[in-house]
Amino acid sequence: MSVASVYPQLEALLPRISKPIQYVGGELGAVVKEWDAAAVRWVLMYPDAYEVGLPNQGVQILYEVLNEQPDVLAERTYAVWPDLEALMREHGVPQFSVDAHRPVGAFDLFGISFSTELGYTNMLTALDLAKIPLLSRDRDETHPVVLAGGHASFNPEPIADFIDAAVLGDGEEAVLEITAIVREWKAEGCPGGRDELLLRLARTESVYVPRFYDVDYLPDGRIQRVVPNRADVPFRVHKRTTMNLDDWPYPKKPLVPLAETVHERYAVEIFRGCTRGCRFCQAGMITRPVRERSITTVGQMVKEGLEFSGFTEVGLLSLSSADHSEIGDMCSGLAQQYADTNVSLSLPSTRVDAFNIELAQELSRNGRRTGLTFAPEGGSERIRKVINKMVSKEDLIRTVVTAYTNGWRQVKLYFMCGLPTETDEDVLEIADMAHEVIRAGRAATGSKDIRCTVSIGGFVPKPHTPFQWAGMDTPETIDHRLRLLKQAINADRSLGRAIGYRYHDGEPSLIEGLLSRGDRRVGAVIRKVWENGGRFDGWSEHFSFARWVDSAAEVLPQFGVDLDWFTTREREEAEVLPWDHLDSGLDKEWLWQDWQDAMSEYEQDDCRWTPCFDCGVCPSMDTEIQIGPTGKKLLPLTVKPGLKV
Amino acid sequence: MGRPKNQPEGGQAPIVQRVRLRYTKRGPLRFTSHRDFARAFERAIHRAGVPIAYSQGFSPHPKVSYASAAPTGVASEAEYLEIGLREPVDLNDLMRALDAALSPGLDVVEAVESPGGSLADRIDAGRWRVELPGLADDVLRLAVEAFVAADEVMIERLTKQGMRTVDVRAAVVSAVAVPAPTGVGVVPCAILDLVVRQVSPTVRPDDVLAGLRVVADLEPPAPPRATRLAQGLLTTQGEILDPFAADRPTAIGAPSA
Incomplete structure (x- = not known):
């Protein structure tokens, strides 16, 4: 049965809201397929506003991979702003896809990508607007299978009641495998209903179906165990890893929006995974091993991506881009190729050393200079040992001064506050560091016209990291340290004037901590917050700490736990963690040992250039490090002049 | 370097x-x-x-x-x-x-x-067509007649300088309620044809609709759909001169309807 577009109803609402263009689709790269011709239909959501969600790489990659299948249709949907939400409720317009404006409830699969837990309330809005029951157990064959992915799905327990399934890890192959299962089940006439479909998905051992697992609790509130409630599902669900990134050169046809979005560039991942071993970094832990995309594939993707999109900015993305084994040749090759054009190249996520300045110099050859950001993360040498961020103060100052002497007048320094074992003194050393940077920079350049910006983020302990056992500092402690730091930076007025200071207060981090390490009982808090109006929790103008605190106080006591229990409480080795049955490949004993090493301020080297340290990922996932160098070079582009008619 | x-x-x-x-x-x-x-x-x-x-x-x-x-x-x-x-x-x-x-x-x-x-x-005026779904022809016609008969029609509107009162009548060269297509299955839809001079502050179709509200309490039941059909220099006959007309020997593509 075909499905009608809701556009006629929506169109009448669009003149009454802000930025209607974000809801009409029509992007370059967007695909609209015939509904009836598709055997399997996906709708993919990034649960934030269009301007944030559209550039998301994960969604763009899966959208393209799925639409390349002849009998598969994939569309996209994003969180609607409260102005449109109110009108949609008033006029009975359901959550819709932006591609063909089809109702989300009509699709077979509703995949939601969670980069951050703060999108959970937006998921509930979308489900509700789509007229899909909020709880998985209330859905039937007429509803889509609600599937969570993205980094947050490595602990989907807080949303376990709302989703039907979760996929851990890389999505390229997983979505095709899930598609095949759904295609077959539908072709057979949907035998056994929704339960049978979920069971078939669960049997792959890489799709987690929460309803097939029971959680038992101890009298003190801790988890006793998480076990399957039926014989034919696995005890542990494993993450997916896409190997050979050269075989998956997506996005080939990036989406080019008409509306303004947060990133207007062609982004290409130059590698996945990171083994630098920063202990706070969930991304680095759960995306192992390192898999490089070769210099030639990157060159090809950049060329075709720019030709397709018309973008004039290229981002070479990864968790630590300067670590690519051929980054030097890649940067000089690309810089040469685009030297006489108005294309600018950028390399986010770089480490603190002079090599980075060389790369940045290379990339700014055509006069387009991008900003430089360094992330020492911790203020003191001691805390940097705790978090395994091996940067000495001397290195940092030397690097920044090199940037100044090479013509940069502004650098950004990124730190975290609230790290395990942190004291006021650790944070105050950030001020010393910033002062010395300015002092040394002025001495080296003979100019007062240099600046640095100190940017502070709140630390949130994440599942599948050595800090998963850590207790968080209270927002009061964080805010106190941030105030002390501000005073210390401005204690010297001459230096203080050259230092910008940006920070987030501690409250949102605490809630992110609740959602990151929560268990199924936290689902009641999310629901309560949403019922009380919680939307767009990643936006400071929409986030309400009081709403979260009040909702937690309302629903958690029935379980004998509270907000602090989930956030500021340090866990012990023996405690069953809510995500223990979800396998990121990391050996829990290794993680515990790394946590102990953190306490002893003992650093861990990178396994790309030192022997394997047995984190467990490669053997348990049957994967291996894939790095170059390939020895190949990028050749100058042969651009055919003239109009592309 | x-x-x-x-x-x-x-x-x-x-x-x-x-x-x-x-x-x-x-x-x-x-x-x-x-x-x-x-x-x-x-x-x-x-x-x-x-x-x-x-x-x-x-x-x-x-x-x-x-x-x-x-x-x-x-x-x-x-x-x-x-x-x-x-x-x-x-x-x-x-x-x-x-x-x-x-x-x-x-x-x-x-x-x-x-x-x-x-x-x-080459441009000092524009022709607009405003569709008003759900509105009866004669309701629009009466409102337009009242608007055209007025010497000035003042509306409140938000400009960069804040709220100010603007006369929308002066900029309107012509306003006509044109007969809407009729037939089975066609939702009633009144159509307003406007020729408006470019003035400062700009007078847009929604400003003219606001003017119709002022003079005749016209409240469209559904959001109007406006289309700009032409732009160009206004002739003394009240026509709009195609800005490419003089350059037509080299023009490519169909001239505007």
């Missing part, structure tokens, strides 16, 4: 050809704002391989200049811009390449070589 502040080496290639284009905003893409369009057009230039000229200076910008853009949410068959090129191109190829590089709905429909001077000098 990084380039020191101040000025770039060399200069930008000079402009050797200026081309004026007419383009549309159709269907859902009527919600494209002018900023959105400008961004999309710049990308289309790159995708299409247009040899665009750039402004001089440290932060060169592509040479594109726009004539008055229709408001967000208003469709248009008659938007105009001019580009400067560093190499001459075939106008037909240019039009096709740019049209293919823009989303469907943002369509490049006509190209002429610029005779020099300013595009803005």
Whole structure:
């Protein structure tokens, strides 16, 4: 049965809201397929506003991979702003896809990508607007299978009641495998209903179906165990890893929006995974091993991506881009190729050393200079040992001064506050560091016209990291340290004037901590917050700490736990963690040992250039490090002049 | 080496050809704002391989200049811009390449070589068609008659200077309720045909509708759909002169209806 577009109803609402263009689709790269011709239909959501969600790489990659299948249709949907939400409720317009404006409830699969837990309330809005029951157990064959992915799905327990399934890890192959299962089940006439479909998905051992697992609790509130409630599902669900990134050169046809979005560039991942071993970094832990995309594939993707999109900015993305084994040749090759054009190249996520300045110099050859950001993360040498961020103060100052002497007048320094074992003194050393940077920079350049910006983020302990056992500092402690730091930076007025200071207060981090390490009982808090109006929790103008605190106080006591229990409480080795049955490949004993090493301020080297340290990922996932160098070079582009008619 | 502040080496290639284009905003893409369009057009230039000229200076910008853009949410068959090129191109190829590089709905429909001077000098008025779904013809006709009969129609509107009272009557050259199509299955829809002079502050179709509310309490039951049909110089007969008419010998594509 075909499905009608809701556009006629929506169109009448669009003149009454802000930025209607974000809801009409029509992007370059967007695909609209015939509904009836598709055997399997996906709708993919990034649960934030269009301007944030559209550039998301994960969604763009899966959208393209799925639409390349002849009998598969994939569309996209994003969180609607409260102005449109109110009108949609008033006029009975359901959550819709932006591609063909089809109702989300009509699709077979509703995949939601969670980069951050703060999108959970937006998921509930979308489900509700789509007229899909909020709880998985209330859905039937007429509803889509609600599937969570993205980094947050490595602990989907807080949303376990709302989703039907979760996929851990890389999505390229997983979505095709899930598609095949759904295609077959539908072709057979949907035998056994929704339960049978979920069971078939669960049997792959890489799709987690929460309803097939029971959680038992101890009298003190801790988890006793998480076990399957039926014989034919696995005890542990494993993450997916896409190997050979050269075989998956997506996005080939990036989406080019008409509306303004947060990133207007062609982004290409130059590698996945990171083994630098920063202990706070969930991304680095759960995306192992390192898999490089070769210099030639990157060159090809950049060329075709720019030709397709018309973008004039290229981002070479990864968790630590300067670590690519051929980054030097890649940067000089690309810089040469685009030297006489108005294309600018950028390399986010770089480490603190002079090599980075060389790369940045290379990339700014055509006069387009991008900003430089360094992330020492911790203020003191001691805390940097705790978090395994091996940067000495001397290195940092030397690097920044090199940037100044090479013509940069502004650098950004990124730190975290609230790290395990942190004291006021650790944070105050950030001020010393910033002062010395300015002092040394002025001495080296003979100019007062240099600046640095100190940017502070709140630390949130994440599942599948050595800090998963850590207790968080209270927002009061964080805010106190941030105030002390501000005073210390401005204690010297001459230096203080050259230092910008940006920070987030501690409250949102605490809630992110609740959602990151929560268990199924936290689902009641999310629901309560949403019922009380919680939307767009990643936006400071929409986030309400009081709403979260009040909702937690309302629903958690029935379980004998509270907000602090989930956030500021340090866990012990023996405690069953809510995500223990979800396998990121990391050996829990290794993680515990790394946590102990953190306490002893003992650093861990990178396994790309030192022997394997047995984190467990490669053997348990049957994967291996894939790095170059390939020895190949990028050749100058042969651009055919003239109009592309 | 990084380039020191101040000025770039060399200069930008000079402009050797200026081309004026007419383009549309159709269907859902009527919600494209002018900023959105400008961004999309710049990308289309790159995708299409247009040899665009750039402004001089440290932060060169592509040479594109726009004539008055229709408001967000208003469709248009008659938007105009001019580009400067560093190499001459075939106008037909240019039009096709740019049209293919823009989303469907943002369509490049006509190209002429610029005779020099300013595009803005060719435009001082526009014709609009406003569809008012669910409104009966005669209701609109009476309201329009009251509006036309008035010497001035003052409305409140938000400008950059804050709320101010504006006379919307003076700018309206003609306002006519045209008979709507009738027939089985056609939802009643009154149609307003407007010719409006470009004045400051601009008088837009929704301002005229606000004026109809003032003079006749007209409340459209559903959001109106406006389309700009033409722009150009107003003749003494109240017609709008096609801004490309004088350059028509080199014009490509169908003249506007």
